[in-house]
Amino acid sequence: MDLESIFPRLQEIIAQWLSSFLPGWLAELLVILMVVLAIVLMMVVVVMVLTLLERKILGRLQDRIGPNRVGPYGVIQPVADTLKLLFKEDIVPEKADKLLHLLAPIIIVVPALMVWAVMPFGKKLVAADLNIAVLYVIALGSVTSIAILMAGWGSGNKYSLLGGFRAVAQLFSYEVPMGLAVLSVVMAAGSMSLQSIVKAQSPLPFAFVQPIAFLIYFICGVAEVNRSPFDLPEAESEIIAGYHIEYTGVKFAMFFLAEYINTFAVSAMVVTLFLGGWKGPILPSYVWFFIKVAIVVYVFFWLRASFPRLRIDQLLNFAWKFLVPLGMVNLLVTGIVVKLNVPVWLTVPAYWAGNFVIGVIALYLLTRFTPKKTPVSLR
Amino acid sequence: MLNQYLFIGILALASFAVPVIGIGFAWLISPKRANPLKRSIYECGLETIGETWVQFRVQYYIYALVFAVFDVEIAFLLPWAVAYNRLGLVALVDVVIFLGILATALAYAWRKGALRWS
Amino acid sequence: MALQIAFVIFSLIALIGAFLVVTTRRLFHSALALVLSFVGVAGLYILLEAEFLAALQILIYVGAIAILIIFAVIVTRHLMDPKARAFNEQWWRAALVAAGLFLILVFTIAKVPWPVSEAPLPTNVIFSMGSSFVGTYLVPFEVISVLLMVALVGAIIIARER
Numbered sequence: 001m002d003l004e005s006i007f008p009r010l011q012e013i014i015a016q017w018l019s020s021f022l023p024g025w026l027a028e029l030l031v032i033l034m035v036v037l038a039i040v041l042m043m044v045v046v047v048m049v050l051t052l053l054e055r056k057i058l059g060r061l062q063d064r065i066g067p068n069r070v071g072p073y074g075v076i077q078p079v080a081d082t083l084k085l086l087f088k089e090d091i092v093p094e095k096a097d098k099l100l101h102l103l104a105p106i107i108i109v110v111p112a113l114m115v116w117a118v119m120p121f122g123k124k125l126v127a128a129d130l131n132i133a134v135l136y137v138i139a140l141g142s143v144t145s146i147a148i149l150m151a152g153w154g155s156g157n158k159y160s161l162l163g164g165f166r167a168v169a170q171l172f173s174y175e176v177p178m179g180l181a182v183l184s185v186v187m188a189a190g191s192m193s194l195q196s197i198v199k200a201q202s203p204l205p206f207a208f209v210q211p212i213a214f215l216i217y218f219i220c221g222v223a224e225v226n227r228s229p230f231d232l233p234e235a236e237s238e239i240i241a242g243y244h245i246e247y248t249g250v251k252f253a254m255f256f257l258a259e260y261i262n263t264f265a266v267s268a269m270v271v272t273l274f275l276g277g278w279k280g281p282i283l284p285s286y287v288w289f290f291i292k293v294a295i296v297v298y299v300f301f302w303l304r305a306s307f308p309r310l311r312i313d314q315l316l317n318f319a320w321k322f323l324v325p326l327g328m329v330n331l332l333v334t335g336i337v338v339k340l341n342v343p344v345w346l347t348v349p350a351y352w353a354g355n356f357v358i359g360v361i362a363l364y365l366l367t368r369f370t371p372k373k374t375p376v377s378l379r
Numbered sequence: 380m381l382n383q384y385l386f387i388g389i390l391a392l393a394s395f396a397v398p399v400i401g402i403g404f405a406w407l408i409s410p411k412r413a414n415p416l417k418r419s420i421y422e423c424g425l426e427t428i429g430e431t432w433v434q435f436r437v438q439y440y441i442y443a444l445v446f447a448v449f450d451v452e453i454a455f456l457l458p459w460a461v462a463y464n465r466l467g468l469v470a471l472v473d474v475v476i477f478l479g480i481l482a483t484a485l486a487y488a489w490r491k492g493a494l495r496w497s
Numbered sequence: 498m499a500l501q502i503a504f505v506i507f508s509l510i511a512l513i514g515a516f517l518v519v520t521t522r523r524l525f526h527s528a529l530a531l532v533l534s535f536v537g538v539a540g541l542y543i544l545l546e547a548e549f550l551a552a553l554q555i556l557i558y559v560g561a562i563a564i565l566i567i568f569a570v571i572v573t574r575h576l577m578d579p580k581a582r583a584f585n586e587q588w589w590r591a592a593l594v595a596a597g598l599f600l601i602l603v604f605t606i607a608k609v610p611w612p613v614s615e616a617p618l619p620t621n622v623i624f625s626m627g628s629s630f631v632g633t634y635l636v637p638f639e640v641i642s643v644l645l646m647v648a649l650v651g652a653i654i655i656a657r658e659r
Contacts, residue, residue, distance in 0.1 A: 381546070439568060454553050491653055
């Protein structure tokens with residue numbers, strides 16, 4: 001038995017054992033429940049690891065050690081944080097809309113977790129290989145905006161509302177170029193199913209074939225999870241923590257849970273769409289998947305430590321006036337390259353040539369037309 | 380195919396359950412000592428002055444409109460992208476026209492200042 | 498059998514959502530009930546094996562249109578008065594008209610012999626859709642982009658005139 005099929009075999013064995021004493025439909029339901037619980041548990045553990053890792057890595061990048069008091073190298077820190085947040089009093093402001101205030105942290109976690117249903121962890125490890133996986137992921141991203149608006153409005157606080165608006169404006173401004181970048185991947189792979197996209201990335205991962213789409217998607221991914229340098233909506237120094245000001249204890253924890261799961265999910269999408277997913281020699285496919293995702297997550301942390309925050313108008317202008325046209329042009333060029341019918345060995349160089357031309361022109365336009373002065377009114 | 384959606388449905392229920400269980404558990408074990416100071420709105424440590432519901436800027440609404448239009452565009456381009464490989468040159472011309480019209484719309488929005496500042 | 502249960506559940510979600518939209522006092526809650534209704538409809542699409550439509554429903558209705566509605570709700574301050582009444586004196590006339598419309602619709606749907614195609618679903622629905630955008634439905638595809646452009650231009654013109 002090869003390492004690839006460990007988990008599918010395990011699932012089969014459990015399914016058979018269950019159906020020996022349970023009716024067929026109940027056994028199937030229980031198997032599904034088992035996989036769902038495995039995914040949820042994995043996500044919770046990953047988030048706890050990520051919070052600690054981020055603080056340690058940021059610390060090292062800023063020439064200090066991160067948390068190291070609670071347990072050796074601070075490994076029990078996330079547990080301590082969780083316990084602390086669980087015991088905090090839940091304070092709801094009197095002018096808040098109680099229903100919205102309660103629902104927002106619940107609803108924000110749902111799309112973050114649901115993305116994982118279609119993620120291909122390994123060659124035979126995808127929970128639900130949907131035909132429309134890419135569209136599913138994009139659609140879930142837009143549900144998060146509703147939860148943020150609920151949080152912003154439901155807190156009854158001016159700054160919370162303002163933070164909510166800015167966060168939602170940022171979210172949907174960066175969804176458009178993200179979709180455009182993904183379109184060129186879908187064109188190259190001929191399918192919206194994530195597993196098929198991974199399998200279509202031979203011999204080269206799409207990041208090398210379509211670097212512009214890769215860059216666009218990566219930048220939009222960082223913006224979608226509200227991470228630095230796009231973290232204005234939750235900037236402590238700017239607008240006092242934005243849309244989750246009035247949240248305490250576990251509800252506050254839920255917003256962070258959602259953000260970290262989203263970060264992990266966006267990294268996983270970058271890996272799946274552009275970095276060859278679970279492909280790799282020697283090691284089992286799921287190990288490669290996690291290694292690649294870990295590298296991308298590290299780059300996210302690295303970005304946070306390296307760049308100052310962008311202003312809201314810079315953010316939105318960059319999305320609409322640069323990334324969207326760039327995405328459209330990239331789509332057209334990819335379309336042209338595909339239809340050129342070059343001999344097989346020339347396809348990759350053809351893509352490179354197209355991308356190179358776009359890149360040069362884009363960089364030229366960017367440096368030429370970026371305004372040097374700050375606009376007068378900024379609210 | 381419906382089996383896959385059964386999985387997604389159950390995952391949706393589980394992902395609702397996680398925060399609910401967390402919040403419920405915390406509600407059980409957390410202290411509840413309400414006082415009016417705690418329940419007032421946080422505004423840099425000062426008292427709130429004026430109405431809380433601000434008149435927001437039309438700019439946000441315009442951004443949302445432009446987003447809605449481009450969202451629909453992407454949704455329609457996705458099936459085209461899936462079928463692109465196996466279609467003729469017509470597909471390319473098709474999308475040049477489609478994107479061209481939408482690029483014109485974007486340019487119009489840009490010129491009219493709809494995409495200006497926050 | 499399971500499909501029947503799922504159908505009932507999703508229909509209930511859609512209907513209850515729609516009912517709450519009309520009866521809730523707070524406008525924001527109405528908007529959220531509308532989102533619930535959209536989700537119910539998406540579920541119904543999935544039961545009909547129209548997964549692309551379901552995803553589109555969530556992406557566009559919940560992701561763009563509901564957000565526009567919520568933005569509009571937040572702007573109109575005075576309609577957020579929780580003491581506003583959801584019903585007025587003429588509610589029984591409205592109920593009568595609604596019941597009449599309901600009967601007409603039920604009668605039409607039940608009695609008209611709708612032409613149902615016997616052809617099986619194509620195996621790769623998305624591919625068929627894509628190739629039809631370039632084939633049979635080329636003109637509607639282009640008209641969509643014109644429609645979108647018109648919508649955008651019109652909205653900007655209206656919104657700029659303050």
